[in-house]
Amino acid sequence: MRFVRGARALVAGVVVVGSIAGAGAVSAAPRRPDxxxxxxxxxxxxxxxxxxxxxxxxxxxxxxxxxxxxxxxxxxxxxxxxxxxxxxxxxxxxxxxxxxxxxxxxxxxxxxxxxxxxxxxxxxxxxxxxxxxxxxxxxxxxxxxxxxAAGITDRVRSGSVVASLTPLDRTSVTATSVTGDAYAGCFTGAGVLVDGTERFVQHRSVGNDTFAVGAKFADGLAEVPAGATRVTTPVSFTQLLYGFQGGLPLTCAAGQAPGFTRFQATSVRTTRWIGSFGSPLSGPIASAATPVDVDFDVHP
Missing domain, CATH: 2.60.40.10 (Immunoglobulins)
Structure with missing residues (x-):
């Protein structure tokens, strides 16, 4: 029996030593890049x-x-x-x-x-x-x-929006819209606005905020050649006039006729895509809005 106990003690000792040695090997940091x-x-x-x-x-x-x-x-x-x-x-x-x-x-x-x-x-x-x-x-x-940065700076000049752009090595397309308030009044037969008849008609945007290949309306759209730093887009009020072709909501005196007087622009937005007219576009890559306070004459 003493021999058996001794054998057990020896085995136990071996197990303990083995466990300690194993723990030391596992905890050693591997030599690797980091x-x-x-x-x-x-x-x-x-x-x-x-x-x-x-x-x-x-x-x-x-x-x-x-x-x-x-x-x-x-x-x-x-x-x-x-x-x-x-x-x-x-x-x-x-x-x-x-x-x-x-x-x-x-x-x-x-x-x-x-x-x-x-x-x-x-x-x-x-x-x-x-x-x-x-x-x-x-x-x-x-x-x-x-x-x-958007790389777009808009300003209004002579009935057009002039956008300064970051030059690209590829053709791009811009869509420009002008938001503001449309006013109308009563005009004499000679085309003179009658004092006191002008009033607000509608708040809306003219031009375009988006571009799609084959778009019906080209208002506000421009193609920018590679390397160009500026594009001028005329402000067109075709959509605004078309929307009121049935008549303006004004009551004028005999001998007078209603008509638009002005469009007070409050902001301009230009959005830019990479691509050209007639081809798929990539983007939009930039869009910038600029506050303005400019009156446009929209009397047809």
Whole structure:
């Protein structure tokens, strides 16, 4: 019996020692690279419609280099959608080394993202394809806020809207609308407005806020050649006049006739797409509204 107890004690001792040794082996940190994005970069103050290249600074915080011949890639997402990537680096990244990787491709074949006006979230993800085994996999993402200006400035001049635009290397299309108040009054047979008869008729917009291939009305639409920085769109009140062709809601004295007097514009909006008349458009990439206080003569 003493022999049996001794054997049990020996076995127990072996088990304990084995458990301690095993715990030590499991807790040892693996020798692997650890890639993280420490900064993201893009074209300075991008404006809508411009092609923007993204790049990221990647640092290896691990204790071994990345494998030579294996891609250390970065995927760039805008608002959660993959837009471009950098997959050209196959040289090893040493522990403590930082490198900058710039996009060279994307889902559309272009390494550049076409900027869309507004506030966005740019996300850079290193080793987005999971090619490299790292000591930590949860620190591969860096987010940054990306603001893109509309790149459109409107002003009214001589019955037209003049839009200053960010130049693009492609043809684009703009749709311009003018919002305001229409007034009408009573006119004599000689076409003179009778004092005290003018009154407000309707608040509405003229021109266009949208563009569709084969649109029936061309009011407010313009095609902008590549490289152009300005487009002039005449303000047409065809739609307004057409809507009241059955007569204005005015009661005039004998010998007088109702008619429009003016359109007091309060705001101008221009929206821009990439493309041309007769072809599908991409966008809209930008839209800008400008407050104005301008009177247009709309008496036919």
């Amino acid at each position: 890639l993280t994005v420490t900064a993201v970069h893009w074209s300075a103050a991008p404006a809508s419609g411009q092609r923007v290249l993204f790049s990221a600074t990647v640092t290896n915080r691990g204790n071994t280099p990345t494998p030579a011949g294996t891609i250390s890639g970065v995927g760039f997402q805008v608002d959660g959608v993959l837009v471009t990537w950098a997959d050209q680096r196959t040289e090893a990244i040493a522990p403590g080394q930082s490198v900058t990787l710039t996009a060279v491709g994307g889902p559309t074949g272009s390494p550049a993202w076409t900027a869309v006006a507004g506030r966005h979230v740019l996300r850079a993800v290193v080793d987005d394809a999971g090619r490299i085994a790292e000591s930590r996999e949860g620190n591969n993402v860096l987010d940054a806020r990306l603001d893109v």
